[in-house]
Amino acid sequence: MSLNLVENIRHHGFKRLLLAVSGGLDSICLAHYFIENSAALGIEWLGIAHVHHGLREGTADRDAKFVEEFAKSHDVPFFLKKLDGEALKNAEGSLEENARDARYKALVEIALNKKWRSRNGVRDDIEEGGVTIAIVTAHHAGDQAETMYMRLKRGTTLAGLRGIQEVRIIQDDTSLVSRLSSLVFLYRPFLNVTRKELLTYARENGLSWCEDESNADVKFARNKIRHEFLPNLERECPGAIQQLCKIAGLADRAYAKVMAKCSRSFGFAQDDTRGFPLTSASPQDDASLVSRLSSFVSLDKKKLNKILREYADADLSEMFRLWLTEKGFRFPIGFFYGPKEPAHVKIPVRAVYRRRSVVKIAHTVWICEFKDALSAAKFVSCEKKEKDYNEST
Structure with missing residues (x-):
């Protein structure tokens, strides 16, 4: 898988990477791959970030320590962010979604922290007035198939049919990115890599990893799809998981064409030269x-x-x-x-x-x-x- 990935990763041109590493098989393979191939990939700097959600007693601390030791053993900067687990549990909405949103927010905060950037040798682009960093996650083909299954099950649009995007710019509600004149990308280079391929890679390179017991809890929607629905679908329709990933790729290309047409059409009417209208008497x-x-x-x-x-x-x-x-x-x-x-x-x-x-x-x-x-x-x-x-x- 290395030759194909090298070509694709170099195509995007990311030079500074913050690797999101949970300690599981997928993210450990991700970290090892980028560390071992950093020269071939043209990477100037990379670091490892771990988000401790505060939701699991004992094993969460174990995972954080494991990732920290992995980073130190490879002489890579390590960053830890601890979240308020009780606040996540008590917040409205799905715990899965709340944890995911909090995790990405934490990763953005790490990526945009000027102190650690300067301390760890991440040079800002003086001419452009900012810095471009890619947060890299280990989402793979299985994650893509799960996402597609969930969206098709509940109903979706052309945008939703694209599944997990390989690259996107992170936008947050606080406009933190724009205020700091920085660009933070979310990059998922393993979307076409299967878990079976990751297992093979880990064994070939003698890698060890941590198992998150919550991933086996089928009370969470995604886990139920992963352990029950998709395996059943694959048994009934061999190759279904691969087809779900293929559909995402086709929809992504179609969506790009649709949006190009939208930009030409509605962009004609856009006029942001006017200042925001004052609306009240006060x-x-x-x-x-x-x-x-x-x-x-x-x-x-x-x-x-x-x-x-x-x-x-x-x-x-x-x-x-x-x-x-x-x-x-x-x-x-x-x-x-x-x-x-x-x-x-x-x-x-x-x-x-x-x-x-x-x-x-x-x-x-x-x-x-x-x-x-x-x-x-x-x-x-x-x-x-x-x-x-x-x-x-």
């Missing part, structure tokens, strides 16, 4: 609302309507939603759809979804992301009328 309220604004995109209403009318026979609402998603504004499926409405009024005049809002003011459609749901609702329900809108803003 300057203090305006200032407070603007301070809670994370990001926005503004569209010329006439140009947008022209695009929608041009394709009146084809509902573009889903393409519009996908285009906004790529820009960081997530809305649910069907949010922009009105079956009895003509194409040019499918964009809501005033609507809100969680922290995101859509508002038409005079000749502009504003799509906004706020730091909290209350601010988004306040912006949508503001009493300012279109005739009061100052076009100079």
Whole structure:
């Protein structure tokens, strides 16, 4: 597998890597592979990061110690981040999803910590004013198949059919990346590597690893799919797992073409030259609302309507939603759809979804992301009328 991986990894051109290592088979193979092939891969710097979730007594400490010793034995910088396990358990939503989100946030914090970057010889790009780091995880073909199975089971869109992405830019709610003028990529180079291949690699290189007992607990949805549903599917339909991974690749290529078309179409209507509209009678309220604004995109209403009318026979609402998603504004499926409405009024005049809002003011459609749901609702329900809108803003 080394020759194929080397070519692919060098193609992406990542020079500074933070390897996310849990201590399990997959991540230990990942760490060993990148350490042993760092020269061939053109890597300037790499470090190992371990996130302790605080959810398992005893074995979690064992895993952290194991990874630390592995890093030291290979003379690689090691970074440990401990999370509040009780807070994760008590938070709303799925424990799996909460732990995953907290883990990625911790990895980003490590990657963007200027102190350890300077202490460990990670040179910032002075000319560009920032640093590019790739957080590398050991997701493999089995993880891809599990993700595809979960999404197909519950229903998904073209975007969801892409499964786990090999490379993506990490965007967080605090805009930490943009504030620090840095780019943090999430890179998964093993997506086409099977667990069987990883086992072979580990044995050939005399590697040892830790087993996380929680991975066998089928009360977690992904574990149940891994240990029960997918093995049953593979027995009934040999090659099904491989086909799920193939579908993800095909969908990814199709999605890229769709998004290119969306960019050409909806990009025509985008106009971010106008400043954010002031909406209330109180300057203090305006200032407070603007301070809670994370990001926005503004569209010329006439140009947008022209695009929608041009394709009146084809509902573009889903393409519009996908285009906004790529820009960081997530809305649910069907949010922009009105079956009895003509194409040019499918964009809501005033609507809100969680922290995101859509508002038409005079000749502009504003799509906004706020730091909290209350601010988004306040912006949508503001009493300012279109005739009061100052076009100079």
